[in-house]
Amino acid sequence: MNLTIDERRLADEIETLATFSDAEAPAVTRVVFTPTERKARAWVKDRCKSAGLILRDDAIGNTFARWEGTRRNAPAVGTGSHIDAIPNAGKYDGVVGVLGGLEAIRALQRSEFLPKHAIELLIFACEEPTRFGIGCLGSRVLSGTLSPDAAKKLTDSDGRTVDQVRRSAGLEGELEDVKLPSGYYKAFVELHIEQGPILERENKPLGVVENIAAPASLRLTIEGSGGHAGGTLMPDRRDALCAAAELILALEAAAKSSGAIDTVATVGICDVFPGAVNSIPARVRLSADIRDTSLERRDGVMRALDQACEATSGKRKVDVHKELWNADAPAQSSAEIVAALSEACSNHNFPCLRMTSRAYHDSLFMSRLAPVAMLFIPSKNGYSHRPDEYSSPEDIARGALVLAETLAALAK
Numbered sequence: 001m002n003l004t005i006d007e008r009r010l011a012d013e014i015e016t017l018a019t020f021s022d023a024e025a026p027a028v029t030r031v032v033f034t035p036t037e038r039k040a041r042a043w044v045k046d047r048c049k050s051a052g053l054i055l056r057d058d059a060i061g062n063t064f065a066r067w068e069g070t071r072r073n074a075p076a077v078g079t080g081s082h083i084d085a086i087p088n089a090g091k092y093d094g095v096v097g098v099l100g101g102l103e104a105i106r107a108l109q110r111s112e113f114l115p116k117h118a119i120e121l122l123i124f125a126c127e128e129p130t131r132f133g134i135g136c137l138g139s140r141v142l143s144g145t146l147s148p149d150a151a152k153k154l155t156d157s158d159g160r161t162v163d164q165v166r167r168s169a170g171l172e173g174e175l176e177d178v179k180l181p182s183g184y185y186k187a188f189v190e191l192h193i194e195q196g197p198i199l200e201r202e203n204k205p206l207g208v209v210e211n212i213a214a215p216a217s218l219r220l221t222i223e224g225s226g227g228h229a230g231g232t233l234m235p236d237r238r239d240a241l242c243a244a245a246e247l248i249l250a251l252e253a254a255a256k257s258s259g260a261i262d263t264v265a266t267v268g269i270c271d272v273f274p275g276a277v278n279s280i281p282a283r284v285r286l287s288a289d290i291r292d293t294s295l296e297r298r299d300g301v302m303r304a305l306d307q308a309c310e311a312t313s314g315k316r317k318v319d320v321h322k323e324l325w326n327a328d329a330p331a332q333s334s335a336e337i338v339a340a341l342s343e344a345c346s347n348h349n350f351p352c353l354r355m356t357s358r359a360y361h362d363s364l365f366m367s368r369l370a371p372v373a374m375l376f377i378p379s380k381n382g383y384s385h386r387p388d389e390y391s392s393p394e395d396i397a398r399g400a401l402v403l404a405e406t407l408a409a410l411a412k
């Protein structure tokens with residue numbers, strides 16, 4: 001099979017897609033279901049149509065562009081990513097996987113490869129949490145990770161529901177029909193920029209992702225007792241901030257002693273009430289974000305935090321209330337797809353690094369539905385979610401080539 005990537009055209013398409021933006025260039029702002037995002041999606045769909053792909057939108061706005069295989073009822077091989085962008089973002093996050101995926105399909109068509117399994121390009125809806133406060137909404141509902149009822153309860157900052165917003169963007173049908181049946185995909189592979197510095201630092205042009213870390217996030221409210229900073233003596237205090245400090249350090253200790261470098265835990269928010277220099281903190285709100293590639297280890301850290309809450313509340317006579325916001329399970333890549341990606345890399349003598357994705361992606365949720373893996377290309381300086389995010393045309397084309405060969409291996 002003689003595969004060639006049209007590097008120039010792919011680079012031009014990435015530049016053109018970046019012009020669909022609500023921010024001044026080079027920044028890209030493209031929030032889901034805005035007129036700008038709808039126009040960008042229509043433009044990408046038009047490119048897919050020109051490649052002869054069959055298009056379908058589901059009720060939440062995921063777009064499927066299908067190249068039919070010779071075995072009609074065989075499960076499809078999927079690839080794709082997202083085109084929505086957070087405010088003041090760059091040109092490459094998500095886009096490389098969508099336009100690179102399209103170019104991979106066109107490369108296979110030019111080589112006269114005939115897939116047995118359909119190859120389907122997926123353009124996910126609402127990967128970024130900007131509008132509804134939750135990331136990967138399209139793939140969560142598609143994979144059955146989030147129920148239609150839970151999705152319907154989400155609102156944007158104007159108080160509009162997902163149903164209202166999607167219908168006014170012209171999407172018909174019911175959210176109940178979005179979930180794909182298991183077995184729909186034989187495999188799903190996502191090409192993405194690394195969004196970190198490792199490939200550049202290691203001087204490797206490609207990264208094969210073996211696992212995707214996933215976060216659990218919690219909110220802790222610690223209720224103590226306030227009072228005058230002079231009048232209340234130390235033995236009588238129930239200082240909520242001192243209790244919070246113990247919990248923060250206990251969480252850090254639990255993450256550090258998990259036995260794996262992949263365990264990370266962060267308290268990023270600490271609100272102190274009443275927040276006055278001469279007043280004992282009566283109430284503290286903390287956020288906690290715990291991530292790992294192993295669910296078992298992450299749950300271990302969460303149990304350690306539970307124990308610390310109990311111990312601190314007894315010792316300091318404070319009430320600790322814990323609220324779990326979200327707990328996605330991490331995903332392991334499929335050994336078969338990792339092997340296909342690695343083989344495609346070695347066929348071209350492209351050095352590749354086996355790595356962990358520390359950010360999460362639509363592939364995390366697709367893993368509930370199908371075997372998945374991801375392919376990373378370098379991000380200059382590790383920058384992402386900012387206007388100077390950059391990946392070179394050569395690196396993008398190399399990623400598209402390896403993706404094309406991998407899709408061929410999976411769909412033959």
Ligand SMILES: [Zn+2]
Pocket residue numbers: 082093094127192361
């Ligand atoms: Zn992304």
